[in-house]
Amino acid sequence: MKHTISILVENHAGVLSRVSGLFSRRGFNIDSLAVGVTADPSVSRITIVADGDEYMVEQLEKQLNKLIDTIKVRSLAPDELLSRELQLIKIAATPAQRSEILTIVEIMGAKIIDISPSTMTIEISDTTAHLARFEELIRPYGIKEIVRTGVIAIQKGADTIAVKK
Amino acid sequence: MIKAAEAMVKCLENEGIKVVFGYPGAAICPFYDELSHSDIKHILVRHEANGGHSASGYARITGKPAVCIATSGPGATNLLTAIATAYMDSVPIICITGQVCSDQIGCDVFQEADITGAAEPFVKYSYLVKNAQDIPRVFKEAFHIAGTGRPGPVLIDVPMDVQQTMIDFEYPETVSLRSYKPSAKGNALQIKKVAEAIKAAEKPLICAGGGIFLAHAEKEIKEFAELTGIPVVSTMMGLSVFPTDHPLYFGMIGMHGVKTANHAVGDCDLMILIGARVGDRAVKSPSWLEENTKIIHIDIDPAEIGKNIHADIPLVGDCKCVLAQLNEIMEKQNTEPWLEHLREYRSNIPEKPAEKVFTDPKGFLKKLSEAAPDNTVAVADVGQNQIWACNNFKVKNGRFLTSGGMGTMGYSVPCAVGAKLADPSAEVIVICGDGSFQMQMMELATICQYNVPVKIVLMRNEYLGMVRELQTRMYADNRIAVSLGGDPDFVALARAYGISAERVENNEQADEAIKRFLSSDKPYLLEVMVNETESTL
Helix, strand or coil, X not given: CEEEEEEEEECCCCHHHHHHHHHHHCCXXXXXXXXXXXXXXXXXXXEEEEECCHHHHHHHHHHHHHCCCXXXXXXXXXXXXXXXXXXEEEEECCHHHHHHHHHHHHHCCCEEEEECCCEEEEEEEECHHHHHHHHHHHHHHCEEEEXXXXXXXXXXXXXXXXXCC | CEEHHHHHHHHHHXXXXXXXXXXXXXXXXXXXXXXXXXXXXXXXXXXXXXXXXXXXXXXXXXXXXXXXXXXXXXXXXXXXXXXXXXXXXXXXXXXXXXXXXXXXXXCCCCCCCCHHHHHHHHCCEXXXXXXXXXXXXXXXXXXXXXXXXXXXCEEEEEEHHHHCXXXXXXXXXXXXXXXXXXXXXXXXXXXXXXXXXXXXXXXXXXXXXXXXXXXXXXXHHHHHHHHHCCCEXXXXXXXXXXXXXXXXXXXXXXXXXXXXXXXXXXXXXXEEEECCCCCCCCCCCHHHHHHHCEEEEEECCHHHCCCCCCCCEXXXXXXXXXXXXXXXXXXXXXXXXXXXXXXXXXXXXCCCCCXXXXXXXXXXXHHHHHHCCCXXXXXXXXCHHHHHHHXXXXXXXXXXXXXXXXXXXXXXXXXXXXXXXXXXXXCEEEEEEHHHHCCCCCHHHHHHHCCCCCEEEEEECCECHXXXXXXHHHCCCCCCCCECCCCCCHHHHHHHXXXXXXXXXXXXXXXXXXXXXXXXXXXXXXXXXXXXXXXXX
């Protein structure tokens, strides 16, 4: 089962290596990892998606909490979160194929951000499942390159994950 | 304004540090230069790993973080084994390393090693100090982190130019770490559940781990056991929590433990794990225990609960606080039938025929421990000698130290040096093998230079006995790379350092040798000749 875990950490050098080192050291399988600074510049937020059972998630949370730089760890249930991942895709596209591709892009809520005589570059930001569907639709044209940011997630409604003052 | 190097020394003085263990080099020279003006005593070890082990011994006896020092590059990497050893046994040591100049970091200059990166898996925390003005805060935090919660090693890596920078010095009085606040007191509801489960149990058993010492809960655990009448077994790290001959104590559990203790684990209906992490050598089959016994797990590290064994009642907290909380509400239970059951196991252990030609190591250690003073600190190395010591050295009111988690050969002599300096009134006895001794025998020079009167029992069987035994059992007796054919005359070797030494060829010579060994107030080495076929258990 996939688990989305949000981690608030001190925003200073070496923290990311401590967190990522822990995954390999303890044998956790990580699907994605995204990190960025929060509203409080002294705090970074890491979002990880991990694959495993309940035991693994409990251990992962406990081991993350044990790191001195970790301020808060919160596992987000699938029904309480909104998640997004940004993907940039460069596909092969002859001028004749452009309008066809544009239709798919518009229907799927993506955007063309660059074009060349032989390629088009598309930006799409959505859930991982939606990104996968889009990739299937675009695959027949010939995918040249894919770059993705990893999943970030936030809670639905008024709930927040913040540092206690 | 003072030099950051001087500030580093002042930080140590502020933390009450009296002794440090180290080995200098170019990148740590600014610090050493300032250390020479301090009252802090520096012990020059003969290998950086031993500096770490000595700090470990010192810390385990004082219960406070102890300090070791190394230079950059190879000095720092030599420390790694000691750091990992301390990490596995949760020993609070502060490791100070010199680093190459800030502007050269990453250029692969002479004696450069990314030690904070290399040590990352084995430290509780580490610092690479880039701004000299951070020194006072970093040291204050390092001692706080190392010594509180579940203790562990903290590494402070200081580039040479940072050590030479002028800073304003004021040692902080408090630590402000929003992300690190270990809980001490046990949750009241969980305490109640624990108490109820204990009261309902007919065959409860306490399993005491090394966490008892880390929490300074020796008094509380005795009170808890004696108050309730619950029998006690220990892990290797928990050895010496109870005197060996205490009526409620039934020995060490695990792969190399005593039968009585393992039977107790098998027969109990409630297992109370206190400060023990259920390592694979202590509990071979946690799933069997989970199915057959109710488990209470008390530990200050929440990550240990549920890691190796599922706990029916988890209780996070400092053992000392938790036991004090429990002692207020517990009362005497009728454990007499259960104790009687356990005592039967004890009396059914058959005596093995004694060794004739060589010295029987087990019998020798029994005799030695009986003759040793009440507050003796026994330091066992790793290998057959460790298990012989665990199961045969009778602890009274002293301590039993060993590298339990990491199983680091070469730990005992430097650890004993630290332990003896921490408590000069205690008799400190090393028990090691001829294999492990040769990983640390350079420390005989340290012992001589600073006249640290540790006593060394060297069990000589000219084999890496434990591996030899493994090869015999599991690899059709294919003995490969386990013969120690090049052993020197250890008595002559010790004497070459000016250390008194003698050989114990057989059991008949043991009593007199032990007498001389214990009556000496100087370092002393006994080379005890052991049959190569002697078994671990």
